Amino acid sequence: MLIPxxxxxxxxxxxxxxxAAFNVYNLETxxxxxxxxxxxxxxxxxxxxxxxxxxxxxxxxxxMAIAIARKAAIPVALHLDHAYEKKSIVQAIRCGxxxxxxxxxxxxxxxNIARTKEIVELAHMADVSVEAEIGSVSxxxxxxxxxxxxxxxxxxxAKRFVEETGVDFLAAAIGTVHGMYxxxxxxxxxxxxxxxxxxxxxxxxxxxxxxxxAIIAQTMERGICKVNVNTEVSLAAVSHLIRFTSSTxxxxxxxxxxxxxxxxxxxxxxxxFVRLLARQEQT
Ligand code: 13P
Numbered sequence: 001m002l003i004p005x006x007x008x009x010x011x012x013x014x015x016x017x018x019x020a021a022f023n024v025y026n027l028e029t030x031x032x033x034x035x036x037x038x039x040x041x042x043x044x045x046x047x048x049x050x051x052x053x054x055x056x057x058x059x060x061x062x063x064m065a066i067a068i069a070r071k072a073a074i075p076v077a078l079h080l081d082h083a084y085e086k087k088s089i090v091q092a093i094r095c096g097x098x099x100x101x102x103x104x105x106x107x108x109x110x111x112n113i114a115r116t117k118e119i120v121e122l123a124h125m126a127d128v129s130v131e132a133e134i135g136s137v138s139x140x141x142x143x144x145x146x147x148x149x150x151x152x153x154x155x156x157x158a159k160r161f162v163e164e165t166g167v168d169f170l171a172a173a174i175g176t177v178h179g180m181y182x183x184x185x186x187x188x189x190x191x192x193x194x195x196x197x198x199x200x201x202x203x204x205x206x207x208x209x210x211x212x213x214a215i216i217a218q219t220m221e222r223g224i225c226k227v228n229v230n231t232e233v234s235l236a237a238v239s240h241l242i243r244f245t246s247s248t249x250x251x252x253x254x255x256x257x258x259x260x261x262x263x264x265x266x267x268x269x270x271x272x273f274v275r276l277l278a279r280q281e282q283t
Contacts, residue, residue: 001074002066002069003076003077004127005045005099005129006099006169007075009168011043012202013223013225017225017279018216018226019042019225019226019227020036020037020042020045020227020273020277021045021046021226022036022047022233022270022273023047023048023049023229023230023233024046024048025052026056028260028263029263029266030065030068032267034046034069034072035267037072037270038072038073039274040274040278042274042277043075043076043077044074044076044077044274045078045079045099045226046069046079047079047080047228048061048080048092049080049082050088051144051146058091058092058095061095062078062095062096062097063095066096077099079097079098079131080099080100080101082101082146083100083101084102084103089119089123093122093126098129100119101130101132101133101171102115102119102130102131103132104132105133105134105135105136105137105171109134112132113160116161120166120168121166131171131204132165132167132170132171133170133171134157134161134171135154135157135172135173136148136151137171137176137178137206138150138178140180140181140182141180141181142180143178143179143180143230144179144234145179150173151173152188153174153191155194155197158195158198159198162199168201168202169202169203169204169225170199170201170202171203171206172205174187174189174191174192174205174219175188176205176206176207176211177210178206179207179209179231180209180210180232180235185210185215187219189219189222192219192223192224202225202226203223203224203225204225204226204227205224206228207228208229208230209229209230209235210231216277217279220277220279229273232269232273233269236266236269237262240262241262244261
């Protein structure tokens, strides 16, 4: 069933669990995300990044994703990820997305507050919830996201940002990176604890890929209710396609089979995240 993102995340916050938000780009990735969540009987968030919009017909994509979500046996939400333009947010709201992320993280705090507040007012009129980011998540290997400067979130800024914007979920920059880590991950769990004490709303972890399971589990004890995953899924699909296309059978295989196999390849990766995020609170 299609459910407001806010309902899914407030329930996760109560249960001290988290929900996977998988970046999707096409039918196969949407189907795999829903199948992974159904297999684990957990909710899921399907997230389409603004950066994919030039290649994806938003209206067509939303109609397809919403139809699949409505038929699903588990709660599914539809989220616009990392939107920098008001225009894409308005389009997504019109197409039935249940939440949007406005990313004003590159601006100074005052400007980020002013811009985010405007988006929140607009989205809330349509009953759509808003995620925003302060601090900035940097980019590791194989990521398709914009480069951030790696500034960590200041807890006092987080408090002011949430109070003044009325945002529903906050992406906290605590040292995770978009993409794979090129060295040892340096995740500031104490900082996350301070951010959790400063704000009441569900917190979001960007850069799920490559983040060690034990660290993800600890972030869930410190208020993380949504974990974004993109690169690990993409890498699994691409490695599969590379392996396959270098085989002799490749040129005799129909595209529909290749796409179905690709869906089968990413399913276990998505299930791994869904299972990890369903863990009970650790101490
Ligand atoms: P990864 O690519 O590291 O999984 O991060 C995805 C993300 O945070 C999208 O918003």
